[in-house]
Amino acid sequence: MRNITWSQAMNEAIAEEMRHDETVFIMGEDVAEAGTPFKVTSGLVEEFGTQRVLDTPISEPGFMGMAVGASLTGMRPIVDLMFGDFIYLIMDQLANQAAKQHYMSGGKLTVPLVVRTNMGATRRSAAQHSQSLQALVAHIPGIKVAMPSTPYEVKGLMKTAIRDNNPVVIFEDKLSYQMKGPVPEEEYFIPFGQANVISQGTDITLIGTSSMVQVCEEAALILAEKGISAEVIDVRTIAPLDEHTLVESVKKTGRAIVVDEGHQSFGVTSEIVARLNEQAFYYLDAPLTRMGAMDVPIPFSPALEDLTVPTAAGVADKAVKLVTGER
Amino acid sequence: MTNLTTKDIPRLLQAYRQMVTIREFEDNANELYLTAKMPGLTHMYSGQEAVAVGICEALKSTDYITSTHRGHGHCVAKGANLKLMFCELLGKEEGYCRGKGGSMHIADQSNGNLGANAIVGGSAGIATGAALRSKMLGKDDVTVCFFGDGALGQGLLYEVMNMAALWSLPVIYACENNMYGEYTHVDEMAAGSLTARAEAFGIETHRVDGQDFVAVNALSEKLVARAREGEGPFFIVLDTYRYHGHHVGDVNRTYYRSKEEEQHWKTERDPILLLAEVLVSNEWATQQELDEFKAAIKKEAADAVSYALDAPYPDESEVDMHVFVD
Numbered sequence: 001m002r003n004i005t006w007s008q009a010m011n012e013a014i015a016e017e018m019r020h021d022e023t024v025f026i027m028g029e030d031v032a033e034a035g036t037p038f039k040v041t042s043g044l045v046e047e048f049g050t051q052r053v054l055d056t057p058i059s060e061p062g063f064m065g066m067a068v069g070a071s072l073t074g075m076r077p078i079v080d081l082m083f084g085d086f087i088y089l090i091m092d093q094l095a096n097q098a099a100k101q102h103y104m105s106g107g108k109l110t111v112p113l114v115v116r117t118n119m120g121a122t123r124r125s126a127a128q129h130s131q132s133l134q135a136l137v138a139h140i141p142g143i144k145v146a147m148p149s150t151p152y153e154v155k156g157l158m159k160t161a162i163r164d165n166n167p168v169v170i171f172e173d174k175l176s177y178q179m180k181g182p183v184p185e186e187e188y189f190i191p192f193g194q195a196n197v198i199s200q201g202t203d204i205t206l207i208g209t210s211s212m213v214q215v216c217e218e219a220a221l222i223l224a225e226k227g228i229s230a231e232v233i234d235v236r237t238i239a240p241l242d243e244h245t246l247v248e249s250v251k252k253t254g255r256a257i258v259v260d261e262g263h264q265s266f267g268v269t270s271e272i273v274a275r276l277n278e279q280a281f282y283y284l285d286a287p288l289t290r291m292g293a294m295d296v297p298i299p300f301s302p303a304l305e306d307l308t309v310p311t312a313a314g315v316a317d318k319a320v321k322l323v324t325g326e327r
Numbered sequence: 328m329t330n331l332t333t334k335d336i337p338r339l340l341q342a343y344r345q346m347v348t349i350r351e352f353e354d355n356a357n358e359l360y361l362t363a364k365m366p367g368l369t370h371m372y373s374g375q376e377a378v379a380v381g382i383c384e385a386l387k388s389t390d391y392i393t394s395t396h397r398g399h400g401h402c403v404a405k406g407a408n409l410k411l412m413f414c415e416l417l418g419k420e421e422g423y424c425r426g427k428g429g430s431m432h433i434a435d436q437s438n439g440n441l442g443a444n445a446i447v448g449g450s451a452g453i454a455t456g457a458a459l460r461s462k463m464l465g466k467d468d469v470t471v472c473f474f475g476d477g478a479l480g481q482g483l484l485y486e487v488m489n490m491a492a493l494w495s496l497p498v499i500y501a502c503e504n505n506m507y508g509e510y511t512h513v514d515e516m517a518a519g520s521l522t523a524r525a526e527a528f529g530i531e532t533h534r535v536d537g538q539d540f541v542a543v544n545a546l547s548e549k550l551v552a553r554a555r556e557g558e559g560p561f562f563i564v565l566d567t568y569r570y571h572g573h574h575v576g577d578v579n580r581t582y583y584r585s586k587e588e589e590q591h592w593k594t595e596r597d598p599i600l601l602l603a604e605v606l607v608s609n610e611w612a613t614q615q616e617l618d619e620f621k622a623a624i625k626k627e628a629a630d631a632v633s634y635a636l637d638a639p640y641p642d643e644s645e646v647d648m649h650v651f652v653d
């Protein structure tokens with residue numbers, strides 16, 4: 001299978017869906033000639049023109065609201081939100097407008113739109129460009145949230161997101177755009193709500209989202225050297241959440257660490273741990289454990305920033321303690 | 328054209344010094360990036376010096392400003408110390424924000440700089456709120472809100488301009504029109520007239536050559552004085568140009584602006600050269616004096632850089648300090 005970058009995989013997903021369905025279009029800041037600051041949408045304007053690849057002014061709430069209106073009336077907009085931190089700017093349109101239309105209309109109106117945005121720290125981008133806000137969005141009933149971990153995942157999840165008839169927010173780790181990985185030439189989709197068991201294990205389950213999946217995989221390697229067998233699961237979508245796969249794994253291993261780059265308090269990790277607790281409590285050999293970003297605004301200084309996010313070594317350390325019963 | 332007299336010489340030399348300081352600061356910041364000594368990216372102010380200096384020279388240190396992601400110029404112009412600025416850019420403990428903010432969040436409370444901002448237009452509310460405070464307490468401080476042409480896209484700006492006009496607040500909205508927001512020309516982002524946006528609220532607006540220190544400063548002196556008297560708010564569009572890319576990493580720019588255009592601004596419209604021309608043609612300074620001036624500033628900037636490079640990082644224990652006030 002060929003290896004391509006994350007950016008190329010995302011680009012292919014958008015291009016394929018724009019070819020497939022002419023109601024699909026993309027709007028956002030510098031998505032046309034510039035191809036976004038991360039060069040993800042390069043080439044789209046050449047193929048689809050400026051009618052379907054729209055460079056917007058720096059007006060996030062405005063174009064988000066327009067996407068809601070366009071989707072209510074038959075289009076399938078992709079909103080390119082340059083940084084996940086700008087979720088705060090579009091929140092009213094996303095939460096009060098997009099998320100509730102279907103329900104409030106008694107099932108009559110639909111909002112088939114996708115917001116593609118990013119997350120993740122350690123890029124030295126400071127507190128307003130480093131946040132991982134997926135928990136905030138997943139808290140809102142009516143919005144689906146995808147968290148791809150590899151080029152393969154991002155393409156398959158993005159294609160599913162575009163065809164979904166609900167508002168979907170897809171969060172990409174901004175350090176992943178150049179990541180390479182195998183992606184089939186043939187068309188494929190990754191269904192929402194189906195976690196991916198990456199490697200089987202018996203002692204502990206390491207559950208990750210987005211780039212924290214790689215952190216879990218690395219931690220599993222460290223643990224293997226110590227004779228501890230870890231099962232690694234990529235959650236893929238936090239809303240809907242594949243409880244079944246996670247619960248079955250934890251019933252088998254009796255232990256779990258859930259890793260996500262959002263702030264730990266009131267976060268994705270808390271929610272997953274709560275559900276595992278409700279459904280696998282009697283199978284547990286150790287406390288279910290959360291590992292998220294520290295509850296601090298992300299600091300600029302490298303000396304501080306690196307302390308704020310979970311690392312493979314940190315996850316492995318914690319896993320050893322849980323498995324050996326050491327406190 | 329403003330009539331200058333020998334009385335203006337100290338003021339012009341001070342402005343020259345400040346503008347050269349900003350240029351030197353930015354050249355050093357760029358070098359730190361290119362040699363991988365600076366974490367992350369930064370946005371250079373080079374080319375826009377007459378805007379920050381022209382306005383800030385009309386302010387007292389007790390007046391407030393709010394700044395942007397392209398904020399080093401505002402920070403220097405409002406009186407900041409180079410060493411502490413470089414320390415912040417490098418994430419060092421001695422920096423203005425103890426390394427926690429970095430380039431995009433430098434704030435210098437001692438000089439009334441309420442901070443750079445990484446959200447485009449994000450400081451419009453802050454600036455207007457600072458002006459509200461001045462009015463409530465009966466102070467005569469003025470607040471200047473710096474923002475780029477790109478921020479004209481943000482709705483917040485229009486909400487707060489409306490309130491500033493309703494309540495006659497002492498705030499000056501300074502729109503630095505360097506013609507681009509990232510990689511897009513202002514004509515593709517802002518429909519209609521730039522100044523009419525503020526005029527619609529009944530705000531007095533001005534448009535000035537942002538490369539001409541003398542013009543910017545003369546206008547600013549007048550408006551600041553009037554704002555102190557309760558005649559605000561005001562809105563200024565300052566036409567200017569950024570010499571570097573959107574950020575230090577934006578080096579291939581020809582797909583959105585031509586080399587000729589860049590060259591034209593750098594050689595024909597450079598704010599530092601233009602002010603030097605005023606000083607030299609009036610025989611208020613010789614080119615040699617200006618060059619000596621420049622050399623001294625170069626040295627000062629270089630010293631500040633090596634100071635910052637050697638300065639310690641914050642201790643790990645700082646990471647969860649300052650989330651809340653104790």
Ligand SMILES: Cc1ncc(C[n+]2csc(CCOP(=O)(O)OP(=O)(O)O)c2C)c(N)n1
Nearest residue numbers: 397445446447475476477478505507508509
């Ligand atoms: C709300 C928001 N949207 C988008 C961005 C990304 N961004 C950073 S600077 C910039 C362009 C700003 O243009 P302008 O206001 O003209 O300032 P300039 O860079 O020209 O100084 C953009 C789009 C941001 N930081 N904040």
Ligand SMILES: [Mg+2]
Nearest residue numbers: 475476507508
């Ligand atoms: Mg601009």
